[in-house]
Amino acid sequence: MGTAGVTPGSAAPAAAGGGADAGVIDAGSTLFKNNCVQCHSVGTDVVVGPGLQDVHKRRSEAWLMKWIKNSSALIQSGDKDAVAVFNEYSKQQMPSFAFSDDELKALIAYMASESAKPQTAAAPSGGPDTAPGQNVGTDAIGAGIGNTIDLLLVVLVVVLLVLVITLIIIASVLKNYLKGKGDLTGAEQELLERRTNFANIYKSKAVRIIVGLIFVVVLVDISIDKVMGIGIQQGYAPRQPIAFSHKLHAGDHQINCNYCHTSVYKSASANIPSANICMNCHSQIKKESPEIQKIYRAIENNKPIEWVRVHNLPDLAYFNHSQHTKVGGVECQTCHGPIETMEVVAQYSPLTMGWCIDCHRNTPLNTEGNAYYDNLVKLHEKQSKGAFIVASNGGTECSKCHY
Structure with missing residues (x-):
């Protein structure tokens, strides 16, 4: 919120946080995570704006409330501290927030309560090296069903082989035992010496019927699987035109889904973020990154980023995101899986009827x-x-x- 690391002005520091109850701090925590964490840490780390550790000690509560509510108005009023912050951070305009006074006080209380806690740095994250639209997959996401079936088939084959080998060994041992007995008749001895004629076994009607039935069952099973699998893309994880990591943004930096997908709680569809949402942060951080440069080029050429759609229901099915997320309270992970751990987004659920x-x-x-x-x-x-x-x-x- 652009208030840390600046020489304190004459205003008295805010006396917030110390006496706030847990409910107020929790409310402030929710506000911070949903609105502020994209640009600020509660420590000393600079993200887009400055770290906010001990900000309540450097600024009065009244000043902080004005700044958070409408920093632009405070800057235009000529407030020297507001102007200094604005200039120090490359004149990056902070959004205005229509918070009530109670919400603002809860937010300040949360920052005060968090100021003494140790901060941890987020680990860097890289992107995949494949062509846009190519399915690069994730850690066994979606491939689980196919792998399970393959494993069962391997186990079945191994069991059959073990069974056949066991029967051969038993027959061999029994045959040698009988050969060693001296009281066998000529007919019995001839039976032991007789070699198995596999050609006659194959030509027998019963064996041919069994083999034919097995072939038909396997063919029908494969056909049903193929037909029932039409339109199911569980595990589909295409390479996107820009290597965006949900693990880094939603996981490590804990950016709320609603910050980028702004309509997920109020519309039937969850929108794809526009380039200006990306630029809220990346106009200041990692500007020289090859992947971020792709965003700059899209803006300069006035062309949309051609993201590859991952989740796609058939036109005959109606689905309303807001009905599930807002009214039903369904978490994103219920349908999309552990999205905050995915380097490359994959279709986690089958999305079948x-x-x-x-x-x-x-x-x-x-x-x-x-x-x-x-x-x-x-x-x-x-x-x-x-x-x-x-x-x-x-x-x-x-x-x-x-x-």
Whole structure:
């Protein structure tokens, strides 16, 4: 927020943080992580703006509240400290925040409570070296099903081989034992000496029927797998035109998903971030990076960055992000997997109709404090002893997703 590392002015420092209760600090923590962590640390590290350690000791609460709410207005008013901060950090304009006074005080209290805690540096992260659009995969994401089937087939073959070898050994041992006995008749001795005619076994009708049935079953199984797999791209992880690491941004730097995907909580679709969102940070940091230079070139040429879509539902299915994330409270990881650990984003879930229906059949609805559900819950409790789940509210009806 552009307030650290500046010589204190005449204003008294803010007396915040020390006496704040845990609830206020938690509220400030949420505000900071959702709005500030993209550009600031609560330590001494400079990200885009300065580190905010002990900022409450260097600035008065009133000054901090004005700066956070509208830094541009404070600069234009001629405040010497605001102008100094603005000039020191390359005249990078900080966004304005429509926070209430209570929210601002909670934010300052959180920064004060965190100031004494040790800070850790984020580890650097590199990008893949493949062509845009190429599926580079992730750590066994999506390939798990195929690998499991392959493993089962290998185990089955090994078991069959062991069984056949065991039978051969047993037959050989038994044959040698019988040969050593002296009380065998001529017919029995001839039977032991007889060699197995595999040609006759293969030509037998029973064996041919069994082999034919096995072939048909395998062919049908492969055909069903191929047909049922049409449109399923679990594990698809294309190489993007810019090597963006979710592990670095969402994991190491803990940037909230909503900062880049701004419509994920308020729209049916989760938008792809525009270049100006990237430039909020990268106009100041890693400007010389070859990957960041691609953003500069896109802006200079007035051409969009051609990101490769990873998750894509068929047109016949309707899905609303805000209904799930805002109303339903579904976490991003529920569908997208551990996105904060992915160097390259992959489709984690199958996104099939059966997968969605299973979720609707097992996910309870949070109806607390929502009068819309009162009568529905009462009717449900009369007819069923189970929890009020998404399916109880029509979540498995065809028209919910297909209309």
